[in-house]
Amino acid sequence: MAATRPTMKDVAAEAGVSAMTVSRVVNGDSAVAPRTAARVEAAVRKLGYQRDDVARQLRRTHELSQTIGLLVDDVADPFMAAVASAAEDVARQRGSVMLIGSSRADLRREREVIAAFTARRVDGLILTPAAGSHRFLRPAQVQGTKIVCVDRAAPGLDVDAVVVDNFGAVREAVGALVAHGHRRIGYVGDRPEIWTFGERRRGYVAALAAAGIAADPALVREGARSGPEAARAVAGMLALPDPPTALLAGNEILAFGALTELPPGLAFVGFDDFALAARLTPPVTVIAQDPVALATSAAHLLFARIHGDTSPARTVVMPTRLIQRGSGEIPGPFAA
Amino acid sequence: MAATRPTMKDVAAEAGVSAMTVSRVVNGDSAVAPRTAARVEAAVRKLGYQRDDVARQLRRTHELSQTIGLLVDDVADPFMAAVASAAEDVARQRGSVMLIGSSRADLRREREVIAAFTARRVDGLILTPAAGSHRFLRPAQVQGTKIVCVDRAAPGLDVDAVVVDNFGAVREAVGALVAHGHRRIGYVGDRPEIWTFGERRRGYVAALAAAGIAADPALVREGARSGPEAARAVAGMLALPDPPTALLAGNEILAFGALTELPPGLAFVGFDDFALAARLTPPVTVIAQDPVALATSAAHLLFARIHGDTSPARTVVMPTRLIQRGSGEIPGPFAA
DNA sequence: CTTCTGGTTGGTATCGTTAACAGCTTGGCT
DNA sequence: AGCCAAGCTGTTAACGATACCAACCAGAAG
Incomplete structure (x- = not known):
C-alpha cells in the first residue's frame, strides 16, 4: 500500500x-x-x-517560494507556447518552478487561476492579460506578488510590460500594401478589447487614413479566435460585391485560417512569422516578432523585481521586422 | 511598502x-x-x-494538494503545446493547478524538475519520459504520487500510458511509399532511445524488411531535434551518390526542417498533421494523431488514479490516420 | 427549576520544517 | 587544574490553517 x-x-x-x-x-x-x-x-x-517544501515554505514565510505563475490565453497557440517555453527556461535557471494556466481570453477564468496561484504564494506572475480591467490584481501586488505582462499591456495596472510596437508594425505593413497599389485591404483580427489587437487595428486604421483611404467596416472582421473563424471571416469578405485585393491577418492562428481561403493573386501579410512561410506559394510576407526574446526579457524583469528591484514600472518595446517574401508584394489595382 | x-x-x-x-x-x-x-x-x-494554501496543505497533509505536474520535452514543440493545453484544461475542470517543466530530452534535468514538483507535493505527474531508465520515480510512486505517461512509455516503470501505435503507423506509411514504387526511402528521426522514436524506426525497418528491401544506414538519420538539424540531415542524404526518392520525417518539427530542403518530385510523409499541410505544393501526406485526445485521456486517467483507482496499470492506444494529400503518393522509380 | 438539545463559538494541538538559542564536548591554553 | 573557545547537537517555538473536542447559550421539555 x-x-x-x-x-x-x-x-x-x-x-x-x-x-x-x-x-x-x-x-x-x-x-x-x-x-x-x-x-x-x-x-x-x-x-x-x-x-517537504510545503512545510518549509510555511516556516520560512518571508522567504521566496521559488514558484512563479504564467498565465496565457492558450498554451496551444504557437506564440504562447514559445513564451511558455522561454519563461520556464529562465525560471529554471533561477531555481524556480512554474505554474501555468490558460485564460482562454476569459477574464473570470483568468481571475480564478491567478487566485489559485497566489494562494500558493507564487513569487511572481507573468501575464498575457485578457480584455478588461485588471484592477483585481492590486491586492496581490500590494502584498508583494510581482507582476510582469508580456505581449500585452494591462489596462488599469501599474506593472512592467514587454511588448512590441504593434501599432507601428501594422501601420508599416499596411502602408507597404498601399504602396503596392492596394486600396481595399481587409483585416482579420482577434477581439480589439485585447490590448495587442486594439493596437494592431489602430495601426491598420492609421495607415489607411494616412493614405487617404476611407475605412470600410465590411473589410474589418474582429473577434476571430481560431483558424476556422478566420477562414469564415475571409470567405465573408471575399463574397462582398467589392472584395478586398489584400489582406492582413492579426496573428499566426488567424493567418493559418485565412490562408486556407485565400485565392491566388490576393496580397497577404500575416502578423507572426512561422516555419513554413517561405515554403508556401507564394511565400508569405509576415511581420515577425521574437516571442522567445519577449518572454526571456519579461522573465528576467520579473526575477529582478522578485529580488528587490523597486524602480518604477517600465514598458520594454522589442523590435518587429517586416519580412517581405512575396505574398505581401503582389501588386494591387492601383500599382504604379 | x-x-x-x-x-x-x-x-x-x-x-x-x-x-x-x-x-x-x-x-x-x-x-x-x-x-x-x-x-x-x-x-x-x-x-x-x-x-494561504501552503499552510492549509501542511495541516491537511493527507488531503490532496490539488496540484499536478506536467513534464514535456519542450512546450514550444506544437505537439507538446497541444498536450499541455489539454492537460491543463482537465486539471482546471478538476479544480487543480498545473506545474509545467521542460526536460529538453535531458534525463538529469527531468529528474531535477520532477524532484522540485514532488517536493511541492503534487498529487500526480504527466510525463513524456526522456530516454533512459525512470526507476528513480519508484520512491515517489510508492509514496503515493500518481504517474501517467503520454506519447511515450516509461521503460522500467509500472505506470499508465496513453500512446499511439507508432510502429504500426510508420510501417503502414512506409509500406504505402513502397507500394508507390519507392525502394530508397529516407528516415529522419529524433533519438531512438526515446521510446516513441524507437517505435517509429522499428516500423520503418519492418516495412522495408516486409518488402524485401535491404535497409541502408545512410538513409537513416537519427538524433535530430530541431528544424535546422533535420534540414542538414536531409541535405546530407540528398548529396549521396544514390539519394532517396522518398522521405519520412519523424515528427512535426523535423518535417518543417525537412521541407525546407525537399526538392520537387521527392515523395514525403510526415508524422503529425499540421495546419498548412494541405496548402503546400504538393499537399503534404501525414500520419495524423490527436494530441488533445491523448492528453485529455492521460489527464483523466491521472485524476482517476488520484481519486483512488487502483486497477492494474494499463496502456491506452489511440488511433492514427494516414492522410494522403499528395506528397506521399508521388510515384517512385519502381511504380507499376 | 433543572436538564437537555441543538446551534454556535472558541481552545488546543498539530501538520513538517527551521530560526534562535541553549547546552554539551573536546581540546588548547595559561 | 581551571577556563575558554570552537565545534557540534538538541530544545523550543513558531509559520498559518484546521480537526477535534469542549464550552457556551437559548429555548424546550420534564
Whole structure:
C-alpha cells in the first residue's frame, strides 16, 4: 500500500539524531560532523526521504517560494507556447518552478487561476492579460506578488510590460500594401478589447487614413479566435460585391485560417512569422516578432523585481521586422 | 511598502471572532450564524485576505494538494503545446493547478524538475519520459504520487500510458511509399532511445524488411531535434551518390526542417498533421494523431488514479490516420 | 427549576520544517 | 587544574490553517 511520506522525524529516528540535525544535513549546513552527516545521508537514502517544501515554505514565510505563475490565453497557440517555453527556461535557471494556466481570453477564468496561484504564494506572475480591467490584481501586488505582462499591456495596472510596437508594425505593413497599389485591404483580427489587437487595428486604421483611404467596416472582421473563424471571416469578405485585393491577418492562428481561403493573386501579410512561410506559394510576407526574446526579457524583469528591484514600472518595446517574401508584394489595382 | 499578507488571525481580530470561525466562513462551513459570517466576510474584504494554501496543505497533509505536474520535452514543440493545453484544461475542470517543466530530452534535468514538483507535493505527474531508465520515480510512486505517461512509455516503470501505435503507423506509411514504387526511402528521426522514436524506426525497418528491401544506414538519420538539424540531415542524404526518392520525417518539427530542403518530385510523409499541410505544393501526406485526445485521456486517467483507482496499470492506444494529400503518393522509380 | 438539545463559538494541538538559542564536548591554553 | 573557545547537537517555538473536542447559550421539555 501507499507508504506514507517519511518526515525529518523519521529520518532522525533512523539515524539516531534530532530533526534539527537532519535539517542541517539536508540543507547542506556545514556545522555537522562528517560522520553524523554520513549517517543521516544513509538514513535519507534508506527511507527515500525528500524535504517537504510545503512545510518549509510555511516556516520560512518571508522567504521566496521559488514558484512563479504564467498565465496565457492558450498554451496551444504557437506564440504562447514559445513564451511558455522561454519563461520556464529562465525560471529554471533561477531555481524556480512554474505554474501555468490558460485564460482562454476569459477574464473570470483568468481571475480564478491567478487566485489559485497566489494562494500558493507564487513569487511572481507573468501575464498575457485578457480584455478588461485588471484592477483585481492590486491586492496581490500590494502584498508583494510581482507582476510582469508580456505581449500585452494591462489596462488599469501599474506593472512592467514587454511588448512590441504593434501599432507601428501594422501601420508599416499596411502602408507597404498601399504602396503596392492596394486600396481595399481587409483585416482579420482577434477581439480589439485585447490590448495587442486594439493596437494592431489602430495601426491598420492609421495607415489607411494616412493614405487617404476611407475605412470600410465590411473589410474589418474582429473577434476571430481560431483558424476556422478566420477562414469564415475571409470567405465573408471575399463574397462582398467589392472584395478586398489584400489582406492582413492579426496573428499566426488567424493567418493559418485565412490562408486556407485565400485565392491566388490576393496580397497577404500575416502578423507572426512561422516555419513554413517561405515554403508556401507564394511565400508569405509576415511581420515577425521574437516571442522567445519577449518572454526571456519579461522573465528576467520579473526575477529582478522578485529580488528587490523597486524602480518604477517600465514598458520594454522589442523590435518587429517586416519580412517581405512575396505574398505581401503582389501588386494591387492601383500599382504604379 | 509591501504590506504583509494578512492571516486568519488578522481577519479574526478585525471581525472580533476566533480564527476558527474565520476558517469556517472562508471554507463555507454552514455552522456559522449569518450575522457572524457577514462580519467575517466584511473583514476579509477589508483586509484583502486570501486563504494561504501552503499552510492549509501542511495541516491537511493527507488531503490532496490539488496540484499536478506536467513534464514535456519542450512546450514550444506544437505537439507538446497541444498536450499541455489539454492537460491543463482537465486539471482546471478538476479544480487543480498545473506545474509545467521542460526536460529538453535531458534525463538529469527531468529528474531535477520532477524532484522540485514532488517536493511541492503534487498529487500526480504527466510525463513524456526522456530516454533512459525512470526507476528513480519508484520512491515517489510508492509514496503515493500518481504517474501517467503520454506519447511515450516509461521503460522500467509500472505506470499508465496513453500512446499511439507508432510502429504500426510508420510501417503502414512506409509500406504505402513502397507500394508507390519507392525502394530508397529516407528516415529522419529524433533519438531512438526515446521510446516513441524507437517505435517509429522499428516500423520503418519492418516495412522495408516486409518488402524485401535491404535497409541502408545512410538513409537513416537519427538524433535530430530541431528544424535546422533535420534540414542538414536531409541535405546530407540528398548529396549521396544514390539519394532517396522518398522521405519520412519523424515528427512535426523535423518535417518543417525537412521541407525546407525537399526538392520537387521527392515523395514525403510526415508524422503529425499540421495546419498548412494541405496548402503546400504538393499537399503534404501525414500520419495524423490527436494530441488533445491523448492528453485529455492521460489527464483523466491521472485524476482517476488520484481519486483512488487502483486497477492494474494499463496502456491506452489511440488511433492514427494516414492522410494522403499528395506528397506521399508521388510515384517512385519502381511504380507499376 | 433543572436538564437537555441543538446551534454556535472558541481552545488546543498539530501538520513538517527551521530560526534562535541553549547546552554539551573536546581540546588548547595559561 | 581551571577556563575558554570552537565545534557540534538538541530544545523550543513558531509559520498559518484546521480537526477535534469542549464550552457556551437559548429555548424546550420534564
